Amino acid sequence: MTEGVKRRYDSTRRHEQALENRRRIVAAACVLFAERGYGRTTLADIAASAGVAVETVYAAFKNKPTLLHRAWDVTVGGDDTDIQLLDRPELRDVFDEPDLPTRLRKLAAVNTRLMRRTTALRRAVETAAATDEAAAAMLAEIDRQRLESMAAHARAAETTGRLRVSEVECRDVLWTTTDGSLWHGLVQVRGWTDERYARWLGELWVGQLT
Structure with a gap:
């Protein structure tokens, strides 16, 4: 029973951390794309600004165009709700x-x-x-x-x-x-x-x- 509770707790924490990483990545992308330009901003730049590993950016968004789409959606809506x-x-x-x-x-x-x-x-x-x-x-x-x-x-x-x-x-x-x-x-x-x-x-x- 205790192990089952711990596994659920660990899973919840991992999910929350992944969501927080995505928010930080998107927020960093919005700023850097606007300030530096899309072409001059790399995923490594975004990772550094968001305080995550570049592998985390790739795992969350796969590539820069996908991240641009998400950055635009969040910018238009004013938040990350769908x-x-x-x-x-x-x-x-x-x-x-x-x-x-x-x-x-x-x-x-x-x-x-x-x-x-x-x-x-x-x-x-x-x-x-x-x-x-x-x-x-x-x-x-x-x-x-x-x-x-x-x-x-x-x-x-x-x-x-x-x-x-x-x-x-x-x-x-x-x-x-x-x-x-x-x-x-x-x-x-x-x-x-x-x-x-x-x-x-x-x-x-x-x-x-x-």
């Missing part, structure tokens, strides 16, 4: 808003927080995509997923009866203005606050779409 972005409470609140102008302003606020989290990593992927096949595939997947998300917002907007453009045009306007380039230019280059940017983006969408 909940799709559209199913998270802040976006459910957007979809539940019946008034379209108010909904677009709420979406702009959520998107601004998302840009704060993701833009540095996306720009690193964009840079690497010019020469790295895995990064190029990742960038294409990022934009495909974002297009699907914006299509969901456009479909929901269409049902309100307040949309003055087509559903497709709404999707395309939202998609084009949510890749991080506007946020980077106005906030990080021109010095706008996130609050000012979110207000501006919300009014842009309301003016163009409703």
Whole structure:
């Protein structure tokens, strides 16, 4: 009986340690990919930053593209829980808003927080995509997923009866203005606050779409 309890305890501890190692590896990858660039960051660099052996990184993620995918998912979601972005409470609140102008302003606020989290990593992927096949595939997947998300917002907007453009045009306007380039230019280059940017983006969408 005692040995059985000990084995379960050991197994639980190993599982918890493995999860903690994965979190540390992903956190280190997010920082290093954004700061150094995807191409210039090695798995050995990530292991050293995470305080684990490089073999631990390989055992957990196999290769750098797989780790990039996980780093992106965690960066987008803001945590390591496996909940799709559209199913998270802040976006459910957007979809539940019946008034379209108010909904677009709420979406702009959520998107601004998302840009704060993701833009540095996306720009690193964009840079690497010019020469790295895995990064190029990742960038294409990022934009495909974002297009699907914006299509969901456009479909929901269409049902309100307040949309003055087509559903497709709404999707395309939202998609084009949510890749991080506007946020980077106005906030990080021109010095706008996130609050000012979110207000501006919300009014842009309301003016163009409703």
